[in-house]
Amino acid sequence: MRQVTIYDIAKEAKVSVATVSRVLNDTAPVKGATRARIEELIQKYNFQPNAMARSLLKKETGIIGVIVPDLTNPFFPEVFAGAEQEAQQEGHTFLLSNSIGDYTKESEYLSILREKRVDGIIFMGGRINLKQCEDHLVQELVQHASVIPTVLVNGGLRNTDLIRVATDEAAGTALAVRHLIGLGHKQIGFIGGESHMTTTSIKLRAFRKTLKDEGLEIREEWLLPDSFSIESGKRQMLKMLDMKERPTAVFCVNDYTAIGAIKAVAEAGLAVPDDMSIVGFDDIPLAHHFIPELTTVSQQAHELGRMAVKVLKTMMNKEKVKKLTTLDPQLIVRQSTGAPRP
Amino acid sequence: MRQVTIYDIAKEAKVSVATVSRVLNDTAPVKGATRARIEELIQKYNFQPNAMARSLLKKETGIIGVIVPDLTNPFFPEVFAGAEQEAQQEGHTFLLSNSIGDYTKESEYLSILREKRVDGIIFMGGRINLKQCEDHLVQELVQHASVIPTVLVNGGLRNTDLIRVATDEAAGTALAVRHLIGLGHKQIGFIGGESHMTTTSIKLRAFRKTLKDEGLEIREEWLLPDSFSIESGKRQMLKMLDMKERPTAVFCVNDYTAIGAIKAVAEAGLAVPDDMSIVGFDDIPLAHHFIPELTTVSQQAHELGRMAVKVLKTMMNKEKVKKLTTLDPQLIVRQSTGAPRP
DNA sequence: GGGTTTCATGAAAGCCTTTACATATAATTC
DNA sequence: GAATTATATGTAAAGGCTTTCATGAAACCC
Structure with a gap:
C-alpha cells in the first residue's frame, strides 16, 4: 500500500497541496477550521512528509556524515555521543561508518556521503605517511570538502588546510x-x-x-x-x-x-x-x-565531539571559522604510575 | 556554485539526460564514443548523481536506521560492526542514534527515520515494564514496523509480534x-x-x-x-x-x-x-x-549484528522470515569465578 | 463607499533523477 | 530491396514536496 502523500491529504481536505504544506511547516497563516481539518487527516493517516522530496528542493538533508576509524575503541563512541548531543537541537542526524583504517572503504564511503548530499562531514583520525593514501584519499577529501563542509577531528593531513578540531x-x-x-x-x-x-x-x-x-x-x-x-x-x-x-x-x-x-x-x-x-x-x-x-x-572526548559539530554548524551557516580549534589535554594521575624502584 | 546535474552533463555532451542516466546505471547499451564522451565529462566535473532524486523515484534509500540504547557500552559497537559488515555488500549505510534509554528520543528518532524513508530499522534493547512506554513507544514502533521492515535485537516488547533476533x-x-x-x-x-x-x-x-x-x-x-x-x-x-x-x-x-x-x-x-x-x-x-x-x-555480538541485517534484508525482499531468530550464548570461563572458600 | 491593506488560498514551476514509450538509424533476413 | 529486428537515442512524465506569484475575500482607512 502506497504511503500517503501531501496530495492525498489535500484532496481529502478539499484544499490545495500548498495549504497542506503551510500547515505542515507553519510557514503562513491558515484559517483555523482548515488547519484543523488538515491536521486531523494527517493524524488519521499518520502522514509523514517525505524528507527526500523536501531535501531535493531545499538542498539540505539534516544529515551529518561521520567516519570513524574504529567504533570498537571506546574513545570514538564517546566523541560520537558528544557530537550527537550538540547536534540534537537542530535535529541533525548521523550517517555513521567505521572505516577500520581501510582507506578504500573511507574513499567509497566519502562518495556515498556526497551522493546523499549530507550537510556536513566529520572525519576522525587521519592517515599521514602512506604514500598511496596521500595521493588519493587526501585529494579526494579535499575535493569533497570544497563542496561539503568538512571537519577533521584529531589528525591533520599533510599539505592540506582542511578545517580541524583537535586535542593538542x-x-x-x-x-x-x-x-x-x-x-x-x-x-x-x-x-x-x-x-x-x-x-x-x-x-x-x-x-x-x-x-x-x-x-x-x-x-x-x-x-x-x-x-x-x-x-x-x-x-x-x-x-x-x-x-x-x-x-x-x-x-x-x-x-x-x-x-x-x-x-x-x-x-x-x-x-x-x-x-x-x-x-x-x-x-x-x-x-x-x-x-x-x-x-x-x-x-575530553565528549567535548571534542561537541566542538566538531559546533564548528561544522558554523561552516554550514557559511560563517568564518578558525582553521584549527584546539582542546587542551589534561593529565590525570591515578595508580598506574609511580616512582621507579630505587 | 551549484552542483552539476545530469542536465549539465547531457548538454555538454550533446545528448539527452536519458543517455547519461544510462551510462550512469549501465542500464541499456550506449555507443562507445558517446559513452566515452559522457564518462569524460563525469570525470571532469566530478559529477555525482543526487541520491535523493533517485531515491524519490525508486522508493529506496539504501539506508538502515539503527537505534541503540548506549553506544558507550562496548557491546553495542560490536553489534554495530557486525551489522555493518553484513550490510557492506549491498552498499547499505547506517543512520545511527543513541537513545540513552530516553523513550521520547526514541520516539522522535523513529519519526525521523520514517520521514527519511529508511529501508529498514534495527532497534536494540527494548523496554518492557514502563507503562507510559507500553502505551506509546510500542504502539508507535508497531505502527512504523507495518510500513518499514523492522527488527528488534535482544529485547522483545510485550504484546507485539515484531520480528526479533536475540540471544537466548x-x-x-x-x-x-x-x-x-x-x-x-x-x-x-x-x-x-x-x-x-x-x-x-x-x-x-x-x-x-x-x-x-x-x-x-x-x-x-x-x-x-x-x-x-x-x-x-x-x-x-x-x-x-x-x-x-x-x-x-x-x-x-x-x-x-x-x-x-x-x-x-x-x-x-x-x-x-x-x-x-x-x-x-x-x-x-x-x-x-x-x-x-x-x-x-x-x-556473539558481532554475529548478532550480522544476523539482524540478514533478517532485515530478507524482509526488505518481502520474503518470509521467522518471527524469532535465536543465537546461542556461550559460557566462557576465565578467572573471575572459582570455588567458594570452604 | 471607493481605495488600500491584510489574510487565506490556489496554480504552477522547480528540485534531479529514472524509465516507459517513441523514434530514428543500422543490421539482418528472405 | 522490402520487411523485420536490433540498436541507439530522445521525449516527457513521474516522484513528493516547497515556494513564488496571482487572485479573491475580508478588513481597514478617510
Whole structure:
C-alpha cells in the first residue's frame, strides 16, 4: 500500500497541496477550521512528509556524515555521543561508518556521503605517511570538502588546510612524559599506534622532543609502535620485558594499548607501577575502573565531539571559522604510575 | 556554485539526460564514443548523481536506521560492526542514534527515520515494564514496523509480534548460574540492569528459575538491579559487601557491571574469585583483558549484528522470515569465578 | 463607499533523477 | 530491396514536496 502523500491529504481536505504544506511547516497563516481539518487527516493517516522530496528542493538533508576509524575503541563512541548531543537541537542526524583504517572503504564511503548530499562531514583520525593514501584519499577529501563542509577531528593531513578540531596531542604527550620524568624515571619507552597515522607520529615526535628537552637519552629499541588495540599493547610490552635492558616506564598511545601493556606486566608476575609505570591516553571510561586505575591524558572526548559539530554548524551557516580549534589535554594521575624502584 | 546535474552533463555532451542516466546505471547499451564522451565529462566535473532524486523515484534509500540504547557500552559497537559488515555488500549505510534509554528520543528518532524513508530499522534493547512506554513507544514502533521492515535485537516488547533476533538470554543466564552452582556456590546474588528493560527482566526471571530448579534459596535482598554502567555494578556490590550476610558469588547482567563489582571487591581488600566469584554477560573485548579476566557469557555480538541485517534484508525482499531468530550464548570461563572458600 | 491593506488560498514551476514509450538509424533476413 | 529486428537515442512524465506569484475575500482607512 502506497504511503500517503501531501496530495492525498489535500484532496481529502478539499484544499490545495500548498495549504497542506503551510500547515505542515507553519510557514503562513491558515484559517483555523482548515488547519484543523488538515491536521486531523494527517493524524488519521499518520502522514509523514517525505524528507527526500523536501531535501531535493531545499538542498539540505539534516544529515551529518561521520567516519570513524574504529567504533570498537571506546574513545570514538564517546566523541560520537558528544557530537550527537550538540547536534540534537537542530535535529541533525548521523550517517555513521567505521572505516577500520581501510582507506578504500573511507574513499567509497566519502562518495556515498556526497551522493546523499549530507550537510556536513566529520572525519576522525587521519592517515599521514602512506604514500598511496596521500595521493588519493587526501585529494579526494579535499575535493569533497570544497563542496561539503568538512571537519577533521584529531589528525591533520599533510599539505592540506582542511578545517580541524583537535586535542593538542603533542602537549598531552609532553604532559605525560614529564609526569614520568618527574617521578624519577630516566628510561622511558613508547608503545602502540600505527605509524602511518597522524596521531602516532605526533605523539612520537612529541615524545622524542620531550625526552631530548629534558636531557634524556632516546633509545630507539624502546620505541614500539604497532596498532591501537589491547593486543598490540600486550604484544609490545611482552617484547619489551624480554629485552635485557628495559625501561622503567612507558608511554602508550592510548588507553587500550596501556591496558594491554599492564596485562602483560601482570602476567609476567611484575607489578604496576612498582616494576613498570604505564601511562595511557584518552581517558576512556574504563580507565578509572581498571585495576590498577590508569594514569592517562584526557582528551575530553565528549567535548571534542561537541566542538566538531559546533564548528561544522558554523561552516554550514557559511560563517568564518578558525582553521584549527584546539582542546587542551589534561593529565590525570591515578595508580598506574609511580616512582621507579630505587 | 551549484552542483552539476545530469542536465549539465547531457548538454555538454550533446545528448539527452536519458543517455547519461544510462551510462550512469549501465542500464541499456550506449555507443562507445558517446559513452566515452559522457564518462569524460563525469570525470571532469566530478559529477555525482543526487541520491535523493533517485531515491524519490525508486522508493529506496539504501539506508538502515539503527537505534541503540548506549553506544558507550562496548557491546553495542560490536553489534554495530557486525551489522555493518553484513550490510557492506549491498552498499547499505547506517543512520545511527543513541537513545540513552530516553523513550521520547526514541520516539522522535523513529519519526525521523520514517520521514527519511529508511529501508529498514534495527532497534536494540527494548523496554518492557514502563507503562507510559507500553502505551506509546510500542504502539508507535508497531505502527512504523507495518510500513518499514523492522527488527528488534535482544529485547522483545510485550504484546507485539515484531520480528526479533536475540540471544537466548535466559539460557545464557542459566548457564552462568549453573556454572556458579557447579563450583559449589549456594549463596548467589544478582546485580545490575534497569528493571524496566526487557533484558533485565528476562535475566532476573531465568536467575530465579535456575536457583529454584537447583533447589537453592532465593534471597530477595541479594537481587540488586540498578543500571548497566560500571558505576552501578560498583555501587551495588558495595551495598552487598556491607550486608552482614552476603553471597559468595554474583551474576551481573553485563560485563560493565561485573567490572564495577570486581572493582568494589578489590577496593574492599577482598579477592576475586576467592572471596567473591563474579560472572558477567556479553563478553566485550575487554573481558579477557581485565584483571582478573572475566568469566562471562558470550552473546556473539558481532554475529548478532550480522544476523539482524540478514533478517532485515530478507524482509526488505518481502520474503518470509521467522518471527524469532535465536543465537546461542556461550559460557566462557576465565578467572573471575572459582570455588567458594570452604 | 471607493481605495488600500491584510489574510487565506490556489496554480504552477522547480528540485534531479529514472524509465516507459517513441523514434530514428543500422543490421539482418528472405 | 522490402520487411523485420536490433540498436541507439530522445521525449516527457513521474516522484513528493516547497515556494513564488496571482487572485479573491475580508478588513481597514478617510
